[in-house]
Amino acid sequence: MAVKKKMAILFLVDLVIIWFSICSAYFFRFEGPAPEQYTNQMFLYCAISSVLCGLSMAYFGMYRKMWQYASVSEMFSMCVAVTIGWGLSFLATTIVSDFRVPLSIAVRTLETSLLLVGGIRVIWRVIRLRQGKGVDQRIPTLIYGAGDCGSLVAREFKGQSMDDHKLVGFIDDAQNKHNLTMHGLPVLGGRTDLPTLVEVFKVKEIIIALPSVPRSQVSEIINLCMACGVKIKIIPGINDLIKGRISVSAIRNVDVEDLLGRDPVHTDLQGIADYVHNKVVLITGAGGSIGSELCRQVASFAPDKLLLLGHGENSIYTIEMELKHKFPGMLFEPIIADIQDRRRMEEVFDAYRPQVVFHAAAHKHVPLMEKNPAEAVKNNVFGTQNVADCADKFGTERFVLVSSDKAVNPTSVMGATKRIAEMYVQSLNASSRTKYASVRFGNVLGSRGSVIPAFKAQIARGGPVTVTDPQMVRYFMTIPEAVQLVIQAGAISQGGEIFILDMGEPVQILKLAEDLIRLSGYEPYIDIPIHFTGIREGEKLFEELLTAEEGATKTHHERIYIGKPEVISREDLARELNKLNRVIAGGADDVKEAIEQLVPLYEQVS
Structure with missing residues (x-):
């Protein structure tokens, strides 16, 4: 039945109630049929009430409401509409009629109208709810x-x-x-x-x-x-x-983040504001998972200008539009550029003179970089070198490299290239006025290409969920939490440090998969199967945050530690980087061999 038809029926029912209320009031007033002179008044009262009460109830929206969802406010509106319609009808009838409508009849009419008009709507609501539920299905x-x-x-x-x-x-x-x-x-x-x-x-x-x-x-x-x-x-x-x-x-x-059981990060807001507020800040990889969250959090500290640099135009456009909506008075500069292009990096630094740089641009997918080691070197090593050198050349105050726990005793090309990037930044700090620092942390939940979105997609397809090895564990952190600590590390940096974030307890990937299946409303191994695929090339069962040589010392922030700086000869490093640069055009094996010469702890896993 159409909604308009239902409302028309309700309107007709209300008219019947009005007529019944008036006629019954006259009947009870005279304990029987009304005298002849009052009969004409009764019909006049009914006609006037039909018009005025109907208009009043329509004005207050009584025929536009879904009464099966009515609450106290709707019932109050109904009472107001009926009362106003009744009052106007009583006055109009008294004026038009030869004599006044008895007050007792008017009061009884109001009482009956309120009771029946409200009662009909309550009954309608109860019937509709019971029809919708039948047996209590709540x-x-x-x-x-x-x-x-x-x-x-x-x-x-x-x-x-x-x-x-x-x-x-x-x-x-x-x-x-x-x-x-x-x-x-x-x-x-x-x-x-x-x-x-x-x-x-x-x-x-x-x-x-x-x-x-x-x-x-x-x-x-x-x-x-x-x-x-x-x-x-x-x-x-x-x-x-x-x-x-x-x-x-x-x-x-x-969500899975709730299962980590990690308390919020306590931030030194004043320390961060001192080095970000009213500064020109450059964020590379600004369209990525970490980079975009860096943009959001840095913007909240009101930099003078925020430079959003990335290689993909769509991701840069997306984060720019988001930031302009959230921070309408702030200056943002979207920059489409490749960090591997040295000349383009110099143009950017020369034009904008950034005072703070967060370098988050990187290739991070371990299996893909195993198959494309030259690209990992170009981006993670020489791209970082370009940005870091420009920071030195154009007088940047602070440079923060976003690194990875995979840089520790690396078994993958990706991890080794991130370790080389750390080494280069440390070596540059010794002779530069710029304060260079690296921040190392583990996996972040929800980043593009990470395990959580992959598991969710597999569950949505009905499984199976694929886990590489039942014993594999990883450190996990939420993206906002990681970024907050990255910015905090930049505030306490004196130059040359490798900061290690407290990642909490490592999480077993198998348990993560099982929990995610349960949170999705299924039972693992029954509704959604789990298959083990074996460790992929470049992966290891356990990740570390420190080498044995680095050790760790506390900072004044309970969630941030400093690895002991290594002595790195800039001349030796430059010589090895030149060798690495010469073999990039060669085969994958040549590139991996050159990486192994540069990173002594790098052990390729067969």
């Missing part, structure tokens, strides 16, 4: 956390937008809250009771409302919930609670 839901946040979530769930959920209660680890009630819902127990509660109440979904609890504890709770086979959602953070943004839209699905 999702039995538990809220984990009986605090302020949990209270706000429960209040939100009582709104119409969450009609498909049925709250069964709260769960909280504070024993003094057990057996209490909040919003009419019981606090059913703590985490040890979780499996029993899920089974007894047939819980299908748990919402974690613990925004101020350390993320390590949240990670434990997520694992407990996953073990119960329920869908998990979460309130993102304490800021949402403070700013009053707890709403249905703030509740999101749990």
Whole structure:
């Protein structure tokens, strides 16, 4: 049935209610049929009320609302519309009629109209909801956390937008809250009771409302919930609670990042502002995963101008448009350039004179670089050399190289080229006024070409999910977290350091795949198979963040360490780089052999 037809029927029902309300009021007033002189007034009252009440209800949108989703505000509007229509009709009838409408009839008419007009809409709403659900098909839901946040979530769930959920209660680890009630819902127990509660109440979904609890504890709770086979959602953070943004839209699905259990990075805002604020900042690889996040975070410190340099025009255009929307008053300069082009790099540095450089442009895909070692050398080694030399030549104050844990005891071409880039930057620092530093960290979640997007795509296709080796482990960090620490490292650099970020505990790739399958609503090995493909060329089971020679010393930042600088002869390094440059045009084996001469720790894995 069309919506317009339904509204027309509702309008006719309202007219019948108005006539019935008036006629019944006269009937009860005179305890039977109205006297002849009042009968004419009654019909006049009905006709005037049909027009004026109908207009009033139409004006207040009573025939544009979806009454199956009506809330208190809609019912209040209905009462106002009926009352105004009744008042106007009473006055108009009294004026037109030979004598005044008895007040008792008018009051009874209003009472009956409000009762029936509202009642019809409530009945409609109940019928439509029952038709939609039949048997109670709402999702039995538990809220984990009986605090302020949990209270706000429960209040939100009582709104119409969450009609498909049925709250069964709260769960909280504070024993003094057990057996209490909040919003009419019981606090059913703590985490040890979780499996029993899920089974007894047939819980299908748990919402974690613990925004101020350390993320390590949240990670434990997520694992407990996953073990119960329920869908998990979460309130993102304490800021949402403070700013009053707890709403249905703030509740999101749990993602892999939540399982890392890593607490937020504490940033020295003043230190960062001192070297970025009001400066010309160049970010290479600005369209990439790390580069684009560097752009976002650096922009928040209000540089004088932000230079977005990249090789791909689409990615640079995308980040430029995003930044212009978020920071409308800031100056951005998109630059399409290849870091391998020395002359072009000199043009850029000469034109803009950047005071701070974050060098994030690199080839990073390990198996691809094994097959294309010359390209890895051109970009990661000589591209870095070009940018670093220009920083020295044109008086850049600080240069930060974004490196990788794969540069430690490298077994891949990619890792070895990143190690050479570190060596070159360290050697340049000894004779330059520019402060050079490298920042080394492991894998970042969600970056292009990383394991998480690959797993998600495989799960979306129905599997199988492919894992190279059941024993493989990697360090993981979120992109915003890594970038925040990169910028922080630049603030504390005195020149020549290799900074190592605290990556937390290494994560087993197999467990990561299993967790991601469960978070997607499937059971690993049953719904989604996992296949082992074997270690790829250039990969190793375990990554390291330091060589044995480097050691590590603490900085004043708890998440950043400094590797002991190595003594690197610039003359020897230049000689070896010249040899490497001469063999680039040769075969892959020649390039790999030259890399091995330059990086003593490089061990090719067959």
